[in-house]
Amino acid sequence: MASSATKELDDLMASLSEFKLKDTTQIEGEPACAKTQKPPKQPSTPAPGLNNQLDSMLGTLQCDMNKQGVNTTAKGHCTACNKPIVGQVVTALGRTWHPEHFTCKHCNEELGTKNFFERDGDPYCETDYHNIFSPRCAYCNGPILDKCVMALDKTWHPEHFFCTQCGQQFDEEGFHERDGKPYCQEDYFELFAPKCGGCNRPITENYISALNNQWHPGCFVCWDCRQPFNGGSFYDHEGQPYCEIHYHAKRGSLCAGCHKPISGRCITAMYRKFHPEHFVCSFCLKQLSKGTFKEQNDKPYCHGCFEKLYG
Template identity: 65%
Template sequence: MAHLCEMQTQAAVKADASKKHPANKQDPKASLDSMLGDLEQDLQDLGVATVSKGHCASCRKPIAGKVIHALGQVWHPEHFVCTHCKEEIGPKPFFERSGLAYCPKDYHDLFSPRCAYCAAPILDKVLTAMNQTWHPEHFFCFHCGEVFGAEGFHEKDKKPYCRKDFLAMFSPKCGGCNRPVLENYLSAMDTVWHPECFVCGDCFSSFSSGSFFELDGRPYCELHYHQRRGTLCHGCGQPITGRCISAMGHKFHPEHFVCAFCLTQLSKGIFREQDDKTYCQPCFTKLFPL
């Protein structure tokens, strides 16, 4: 009973003091800490033993109620907060960096690698390529948008491309079929060719001798080159590479420009024409008398 009277007396004194000296408005958390501290002191004054759970790593005051164990220290729950946003963490998950606690959102915003495509923090799997980090689903071909498979990617001007688009867009094109040249090729006429595409533009025969004739950007065998140029002999059908006689809209080797009847060479270029044939003067006179 003596103890009870003493508690009542002390309470009355404190109540009277509070009426005479109204307390200034305080922060709710600071007020709660003060009340807990006063309660612990009152209990000790009354001889009631209190077991301290340690001193809060933040406010350094004894912890009598709920306690948070984190970072190798103890905390009042309301004092264990995110280092960045100062929001209470309490018993919720958190991340530690350099001995400091962060809520998950701030930790990822501040320290997680960022995707080179969307710039958002990468929270789970991370893909590293081209000296940057990416969400795996955001590392795709710059042209077609397909995510890269086992064949990997090709880089051009700091952009990634799948093999198909890279070859289609940047590989040299064959002068014959205009498809990408990937492996074996021939170089001729200031471009590259698939070996099977470097053939005569008319007969499609390959140039086994290694020589060809160029006309309007295309390769030709000797026969079809002269045919296109109109330099085939009208007499023998073979190319004319030296001296040439032009007559009746055709070209002839000199030795093949002959009389159609006696086959004498019309060496001086003097001839008579009948039905698209050439004749020497004597044969013409005999065959076609006036």
């Protein structure tokens, strides 16, 4: 009842204020027209009577409101409608408002006793303020209302800043960036680090560059015997590193007699290669210098020894 009467009083006072303004304009304006159209007219005509009637009505309403314990003294003008405020008043942002006029700048819903936020002197409800002005999460695009992670020139909810590959949040090792996306160290190296030519695992520290590839220092060894290279020198066979012995073994250029590499002249016999001085009779061990021999059980013999043994 009291609130309804208060609103009625607010409306009446606003109407009265407008009426008095119009009435005063008419009274003050009439003499200027009367100079050419009709004799001057005294301003003490029906207007005072009408004003008295309105004042009486207003006084009666104020008296009734006072009896109900409602203060009818104007409390300023509403920021939204610029009309006097007699009843309930909202004081916010250094200004006064009718309660129904204190609304969100964006959705126009009454703010009442709700939390509100200020932007450029205007009030906003909590939902609209965050949707319009709060930073957005780079992952979910939702507004960030509390803690915020700033990385890669973007903002993120803390729970949404994780490895692009495995989805795990980052530990004290931090993260690595690739094409604007964050990765944990393990996935970053697995996806983008060069791979070792020996074990095919990511290379993250020191490496050896050879044979158009990168190698962990411990993986750059002979492809057959797995021994490191003395002095760093190695032989290339089909893109893989070999020590001298196994390189010649792969190429078939080891002497069948001494099992050492042949770098100069050689003799080819029995599908094998020999240093000339190592191609000897298997019995008397004399050099088969002329290249003529007899073969028995995959061994070479001079003619004399072959006749003695197998003749």
